[in-house]
Ligand code: SF4
């Protein structure tokens with residue numbers, strides 16, 4: 463059985479609660495054990511790096527150190543948390559002075575990070591570590607006829623971790639095919655949703671959301687699948703604002719990929735948090 | 751005189767980056783790939799290509815007075831495509847830090863207030879909490895936009911997606927002492 467340490471991150475406590483519950487349900491069904499980090503802290507998202515880089519690394523290092531104690535690889539469902547964890551671990555490994563400074567601070571909480579924990583995004587964990595074949599073999603209710611736009615967003619892919627392909631990844635598509643859905647091709651699948659730009663420039667952020675929705679709809683998407691709470695909130699919660707601002711009529715359901723996986727695995731909607739979305743997915747899912 | 755100044759601003763900004771060694775700002779060839787890849791460039795006072803040229807030329811005042819680095823969405827599209835292996839994203843972060851550090855930013859920018867409020871919440875409680883962050887920037891919106899926010903918040907609340915009590919980590923005292931080892935002069939309260 464596969465087992466991972468699990469760092470949910472702040473958004474998953476409430477705002478993205480459906481992501482959390484659907485992750486737990488889906489993992490259970492696939493025989494993947496997730497062990498939530500004990501007493502984890504906020505990693506600072508993208509915002510802490512505006513203030514102090516060293517402190518930002520330290521916040522993330524605390525979670526890494528807690529994960530390391532379990533001896534398991536750690537998985538994060540939020541792309542910003544994932545990026546922070548991945549690169550904090552990498553920088554601490556390549557820079558002993560940085561590691562020493564941070565570990566000196568971690569001592570205050572009886573912790574130490576030696577740099578050995580591997581960091582995975584939840585999407586990578588399902589799409590690559592578990593893999594489409596394994597998932598396909600457990601599907602009981604394939605999402606036949608549902609056209610889903612896979613939305614990668616930014617920080618799962620960027621910055622590059624090694625020399626991997628970042629201009630046209632396919633693993634999200636493969637995962638959607640494995641659950642019987644039809645992944646659509648659209649040009650903006652890796653284009654930024656605006657992140658926290660809504661705070662500093664509302665109009666720029668809204669127009670980015672608009673472009674994304676338009677591109678997916680033009681290619682025939684019934685819904686968009688996301689792998690990050692920030693992307694989900696931007697694409698969903700600002701749809702109404704986009705409609706008001708640009709006179710558009712978008713009503714595109716934005717679900718977490720784990721919710722779709724859960725459906726295909728036969729888990730009841732309620733346990734997956736389906737029904738908590740602001741743009742209802744019922745019309746699309748009713749056809750199943 | 752101007753040469754020293756040039757050197758200083760670029761160095762000052764670089765020194766705010768752990769990754770400065772691997773981030774060779776002076777190697778920029780002004781190809782414009784970063785600006786062409788940037789989804790926000792159209793809204794920026796200066797594009798990413800222009801900003802790096804200005805940093806390298808030491809045009810500190812113009813850089814600080816621009817919205818560019820506050821409008822960066824940290825999407826790293828520029829970074830993965832730069833032929834010179836420069837991370838413009840990290841440059842933008844460094845400029846934000848520089849701006850907060852020097853308390854100099856373009857009038858009307860909401861970014862700094864939000865960043866600070868967000869950071870303070872984490873340092874106080876170890877976790878973020880959306881509702882208490884909202885007031886720090888929400889009033890800078892215009893009225894109609896403000897109502898849209900309220901509408902969003904209310905709907906989220908009805909769906910059980912906004913937290914009622916701020917989450918806290920358990921070993922908060924250790925956590926605060928840990929932070930003091932990084933920022934000894936405070937900021938932890
Ligand atoms: S892509 Fe790189 S080399 Fe080209 S202008 Fe931008 S920073 Fe300079």
Ligand code: SF4
Pocket residue numbers: 784787788789790791798821822823824825826827828829838839842
């Ligand atoms: S990281 Fe910032 S500057 Fe670079 S492409 Fe994205 S928004 Fe533009």
